[in-house]
Amino acid sequence: MKQQKSSGMMLCVAAAALGSAALMAAGCSSDSTTVVPSTPKIATVTFTNMSAAKTDDERATVYSGSSAVVTFTDGKTKTYPLSYKTLFQSSDVISGIIPGGVVDYSGAAIMDTSVAGKTTPFISDAPDANSLLKVDGAPATGLGGNPLYLVTHYEYQTLDNSGTSRYGLLPMTMSLATLDQNKTDGSLAVARMKKIDFSSVGGLWIPCAGSLSPWNTHLGSEEYEPDARAVEAGGTYSTSGLPILTPMTLYYSNLLLTLSPYNYGISPEVIINADGSTVVLKHYSMGRIARELNQVMPDNRTVYMGDDGDYTGLFMYVADKEKDLSSGTLYAGKWEQKSNIGAGEASLTWYRLGHASDAEIKALTTLKFSDIFETTTADTIGFSKIKTNNNSGTTGVAVEWLKLKPGMEKAAAFLETRRYAAILGATTEFNKMEGVSVNAKDKKVYLAMTRIQNGMEDKSTGATPDPVNNINLPKLLAGAVYELSLTGGQADLSGTAINSQYVATYMSGLLIGQDIAADAVGNTAHIDKISNPDNLKYSETMRTLFIGEDSGQHVNNYLWAYNVDTKTLSRILSIPAGAESTGLQVVENLNGFPYIMSNFQHPADWGSIKTIEAGLKARLQQKMLDSGLAVTTSIGVRPAKGAIGYLSGLPILQ
Numbered sequence: 001m002k003q004q005k006s007s008g009m010m011l012c013v014a015a016a017a018l019g020s021a022a023l024m025a026a027g028c029s030s031d032s033t034t035v036v037p038s039t040p041k042i043a044t045v046t047f048t049n050m051s052a053a054k055t056d057d058e059r060a061t062v063y064s065g066s067s068a069v070v071t072f073t074d075g076k077t078k079t080y081p082l083s084y085k086t087l088f089q090s091s092d093v094i095s096g097i098i099p100g101g102v103v104d105y106s107g108a109a110i111m112d113t114s115v116a117g118k119t120t121p122f123i124s125d126a127p128d129a130n131s132l133l134k135v136d137g138a139p140a141t142g143l144g145g146n147p148l149y150l151v152t153h154y155e156y157q158t159l160d161n162s163g164t165s166r167y168g169l170l171p172m173t174m175s176l177a178t179l180d181q182n183k184t185d186g187s188l189a190v191a192r193m194k195k196i197d198f199s200s201v202g203g204l205w206i207p208c209a210g211s212l213s214p215w216n217t218h219l220g221s222e223e224y225e226p227d228a229r230a231v232e233a234g235g236t237y238s239t240s241g242l243p244i245l246t247p248m249t250l251y252y253s254n255l256l257l258t259l260s261p262y263n264y265g266i267s268p269e270v271i272i273n274a275d276g277s278t279v280v281l282k283h284y285s286m287g288r289i290a291r292e293l294n295q296v297m298p299d300n301r302t303v304y305m306g307d308d309g310d311y312t313g314l315f316m317y318v319a320d321k322e323k324d325l326s327s328g329t330l331y332a333g334k335w336e337q338k339s340n341i342g343a344g345e346a347s348l349t350w351y352r353l354g355h356a357s358d359a360e361i362k363a364l365t366t367l368k369f370s371d372i373f374e375t376t377t378a379d380t381i382g383f384s385k386i387k388t389n390n391n392s393g394t395t396g397v398a399v400e401w402l403k404l405k406p407g408m409e410k411a412a413a414f415l416e417t418r419r420y421a422a423i424l425g426a427t428t429e430f431n432k433m434e435g436v437s438v439n440a441k442d443k444k445v446y447l448a449m450t451r452i453q454n455g456m457e458d459k460s461t462g463a464t465p466d467p468v469n470n471i472n473l474p475k476l477l478a479g480a481v482y483e484l485s486l487t488g489g490q491a492d493l494s495g496t497a498i499n500s501q502y503v504a505t506y507m508s509g510l511l512i513g514q515d516i517a518a519d520a521v522g523n524t525a526h527i528d529k530i531s532n533p534d535n536l537k538y539s540e541t542m543r544t545l546f547i548g549e550d551s552g553q554h555v556n557n558y559l560w561a562y563n564v565d566t567k568t569l570s571r572i573l574s575i576p577a578g579a580e581s582t583g584l585q586v587v588e589n590l591n592g593f594p595y596i597m598s599n600f601q602h603p604a605d606w607g608s609i610k611t612i613e614a615g616l617k618a619r620l621q622q623k624m625l626d627s628g629l630a631v632t633t634s635i636g637v638r639p640a641k642g643a644i645g646y647l648s649g650l651p652i653l654q
Contacts, residue, residue, distance in 0.1 A: 040073045040074040042651070043073050044070070044565075045070055045071075046071075047069070047561040048079075048570060049569075050570075050574070051065065052571065059555065059556055059577045060629075062574065062575055062576055062600055062643065064082040064647060068650055068651055080649050084598070087190055088644055089641045090123060090124055090127050090642045091123045091125075091640065097175070098123055099152065099177070099644070100175075101173070102123070103171075103173060107195060110171070110250055115161040122170055124154035124642070125157065125601060126154060126158065127155075127643070128154070128209060128582045129151075131212040132212075132587050133272065134590055143191055145189075146183060147191075148178075148179040148590065152175050153172075153208070155207060155208055155223075157170050159639070162633065163636060163638060168247065170247050173204060174198075174207060175194070176193075176194050176196050181590070197280070201263075201280050203252075205222040205265065207221055207223070209434070209535060209582070210293050212585065213323075214300050215300065217269050218272070219293070221268070221293050222266055222268065223308055224265075224308065225264055225391055227244065227391050228262060228369040231245060231369075244261070260366060262367065265288040265290065266282040266286070267294055267325070281358070283326065284361035284365075285327050285356045285357055286317045286325060287417035289305065289418055290307050291308075292306030292433070293436060294436075295436040297445075297500075299502055300319075300323045301318055302316065302319075304447075304484075305436065306433045306435060306436050307433050308434055309432065311397050311430075312433055313388075313418050313422070314333035318499055326359075329355045331353060333351075333504070334470065335427040337472060343510075345507065345508040348504050349492075349493055350498065352498075354413035356410055364411045367415065372405060373404060373416070374403040374404075376403075384403070385399060386428070387422070387428070387455070388400075388428045427471065428455070428468075429468065430449065431449060431452060433450075434448040434533070435535045436536065437545065439540070441540060444486065445483070446481055446483060446538060448534055449480050449482060450550060457474075478515050478529070478553055479530070479531065481510045481536065487501070488501030490503040511533070511569070514529050518611040522612035523554055524553040527554065528571075530569070531557075533549060534580070535547070535584035537585060545561075545564060546561055546596065548582065548584045552610065556574050556575060556577050557580055558571050558575065559572055577603070578609060582601050582642075595650070599642060599644045604621055604629060
């Protein structure tokens with residue numbers, strides 16, 4: 001009997017290590033006095049700081065030399081080396097589809113005829129936003145793993161075959177990849193590819209960054225909205241001389257259609273059904289700006305939006321209903337400066353621009369600029385003097401004198417959002433406001449300001465002082481990441497309550513770059529600090545803000561990890577020289593596996609790197625030609641394609 005008891009006890013101890021189901025199967029009571037050691041849980045996740053790229057081979061490719069370091073509740077640590085995995089490139093052919101191929105409303109390829117005898121499809125070298133997601137009921141991939149979907153933006157085409165800029169001159173596109181997720185290790189592989197059809201919403205205009213909504217839809221963007229004033233005046237892009245709406249004329253295969261600039265610069269939402277079919281909506285009620293992305297707050301109603309370019313604004317949208325962006329109230333922020341140290345600090349107050357539904361505003365898109373505003377060219381009683389970014393070669397960033405026509409408040413608020421905000425008194429002096437992310441636990445929003453210059457400097461004096469000088473900061477070309485504090489119980493500047501618990505009331509610099517004189521290879525920003533932050537994504541579990549660069553001040557751009565508790569900044573990914581770090585998404589748990597999605601676009605684009613050492617540039621160009629990341633044109637080497645991928649090796653975060 002004694003031997004049997006001992007054997008049974010050993011069985012129970014062994015079963016205990018397997019969990020409660022094993023205890024029951026072994027006939028062991030959960031009331032057993034057997035002490036089962038608890039499994040230590042993750043206490044913190046940090047990242048080691050990899051060195052900046054040094055060799056030509058490192059500078060010409062994408063790689064990670066970082067590791068994730070997990071500290072457990074028992075004090076032990078484990079290190080997880082990271083590596084970059086390419087899923088596909090924008091020029092690949094998958095399921096007969098070129099992911100970055102530019103197409104018209106019918107799905108036909110738009111061709112590059114810029115060089116005689118060399119007609120080829122336009123293929124974007126600029127993949128941007130990613131949304132990796134799971135849809136319940138999705139069909140099997142045929143590869144044995146879990147089916148997932150990946151939405152990817154293609155922002156623009158850098159150059160055509162002749163070497164001429166095509167930025168903003170083509171309709172753009174999104175792809176939907178069906179991915180197979182290995183059930184054992186979580187690795188991803190492409191199973192199928194298709195294009196997302198935007199013909200029902202008039203096509204897609206310069207999609208930049210994006211986010212995955214809390215209700216599992218893709219929230220995209222349309223950046224640098226076409227200037228309706230310039231379009232009405234017959235304006236053209238200054239660099240090409242082509243009409244501003246050229247991209248959409250190409251999209252409709254040059255059919256004789258009446259195009260409105262007010263259909264672009266709108267927030268697109270992509271719904272992915274289980275079978276891979278998609279529904280695309282454009283949310284006109286969210287306003288019309290140079291939208292970098294939309295970031296939804298934990299209430300599923302409040303949204304913050306980056307407004308890219310010079311002389312732009314900070315905008316907040318509060319939807320009427322949770323998980324429904326089809327109607328709501330739009331606000332514009334006012335910076336009330338408290339400090340000019342570093343990236344500065346300010347309290348934030350809010351102007352209510354208006355309330356509307358998508359249907360109401362879409363019905364107004366037949367209006368022209370002159371239907372909404374009167375204009376003059378000098379200080380005139382009854383006219384507001386403003387300065388905003390108009391995103392065109394005709395007027396650009398300009399001082400304007402505008403007077404709202406009777407009954408046009410709603411049209412102005414949602415179709416001329418930045419101009420109307422400036423008229424009301426909101427701050428439109430921000431410079432390249434880009435990525436936005438949220439820290440739900442601490443009620444913070446993080447906001448990337450790629451550069452601090454122009455309107456963010458003191459422009460109160462001189463020959464042509466700005467009409468308003470809310471922001472007065474020292475110039476910092478390397479830029480900064482700001483932290484916005486959120487709270488409830490707030491009212492707008494008219495005294496009306498704002499129906500949100502996530503209203504930003506204070507904005508301060510969190511991380512700043514550092515401008516330097518050009519070093520030996522051509523960096524003009526400190527190599528161990530962020531430079532020109534763009535993409536931002538925050539991980540609640542890792543307590544880490546991830547920061548992707550869009551910098552001409554670093555020869556190689558980097559992806560960084562910043563721990564908000566320890567204040568530690570770590571370089572975790574190096575991007576090929578001349579390329580931008582894009583497509584950032586942090587997925588903490590998808591069928592049990594975590595991912596950091598990360599792309600790069602336009603490798604070997606030297607336009608913004610003014611000081612790169614000539615010998616280094618020649619060597620890197622040759623390496624990228626050899627790898628296929630670049631091609632030769634009649635005027636030199638140009639980007640050929642971008643890559644879509646992810647950081648592999650992360651620890652399970654459960």
